[in-house]
Amino acid sequence: AQKITQTQPGMFVQEKEAVTLDCTYDTSDPSYGLFWYKQPSSGEMIFLIYQGSYDQQNATEGRYSLNFQKARKSANLVISASQLGDSAMYFCAMTAAGNKLTFGGGTRVLVKP
Amino acid sequence: DGGITQSPKYLFRKEGQNVTLSCEQNLNHDAMYWYRQDPGQGLRLIYYSQIVNDFQKGDIAEGYSVSREKKESFPLTVTSAQKNPTAFYLCASSVHGIAGEQYFGPGTRLTVT
Numbered sequence: 001a002q003k004i005t006q007t008q009p010g011m012f013v014q015e016k017e018a019v020t021l022d023c024t025y026d027t028s029d030p031s032y033g034l035f036w037y038k039q040p041s042s043g044e045m046i047f048l049i050y051q052g053s054y055d056q057q058n059a060t061e062g063r064y065s066l067n068f069q070k071a072r073k074s075a076n077l078v079i080s081a082s083q084l085g086d087s088a089m090y091f092c093a094m095t096a097a098g099n100k101l102t103f104g105g106g107t108r109v110l111v112k113p
Numbered sequence: 114d115g116g117i118t119q120s121p122k123y124l125f126r127k128e129g130q131n132v133t134l135s136c137e138q139n140l141n142h143d144a145m146y147w148y149r150q151d152p153g154q155g156l157r158l159i160y161y162s163q164i165v166n167d168f169q170k171g172d173i174a175e176g177y178s179v180s181r182e183k184k185e186s187f188p189l190t191v192t193s194a195q196k197n198p199t200a201f202y203l204c205a206s207s208v209h210g211i212a213g214e215q216y217f218g219p220g221t222r223l224t225v226t
Contacts, residue, residue, distance in 0.1 A: 103155035
């Protein structure tokens with residue numbers, strides 16, 4: 001079985017500062033994928049970034065980077081230079097061994113001007 | 114533009130009525146999914162289909178039914194057997210089956226009174 005844990009229910013960040021969202025995972029399969037999605041108040045889920053378990057380097061997509069620490073089973077999302085439009089719910093998710101995508105409980109981010 | 118459409122955005126029904134939520138995609142994806150999201154929580158998988166005329170139960174399939182007669186369409190019926198149908202429903206699709214990156218529709222918010 002696979003499990004995703006997001007321990008931060010909500011957090012504030014000052015505009016233009018960086019923020020780190022925590023995500024830990026658990027799986028016994030050596031091959032897995034980790035995803036981060038953003039959900040604004042409108043409800044749609046927006047894919048942000050992907051990290052494969054065999055990827056040697058941390059994934060980056062614009063202002064988003066994934067701090068992948070395999071030994072600690074963590075996949076934290078770092079948002080640099082926060083913008084007001086970054087205020088949203090953020091979900092970490094994983095899939096392993098062709099199994100379904102499992103989501104964490106989410107972290108709500110509120111960017112303050 | 115390619116994407117996933119869900120209609121309507123908001124849906125209201127009386128208790129005891131079946132209701133069907135629409136999901137259409139023009140991305141030519143083989144796999145499609147239905148998720149349920151309750152307030153302040155993550156997504157839970159209801160049903161998924163990796164190919165036309167085939168589908169599997171997810172984690173919370175009781176009280177729901179689906180069909181996959183066409184590649185681009187995956188309607189979800191919320192039956193009267195579903196004890197707590199009021200929720201936000203998200204449809205998704207992916208290219209490479211259940212382990213791949215999923216693209217989401219805008220969601221349907223169902224309220225049953």
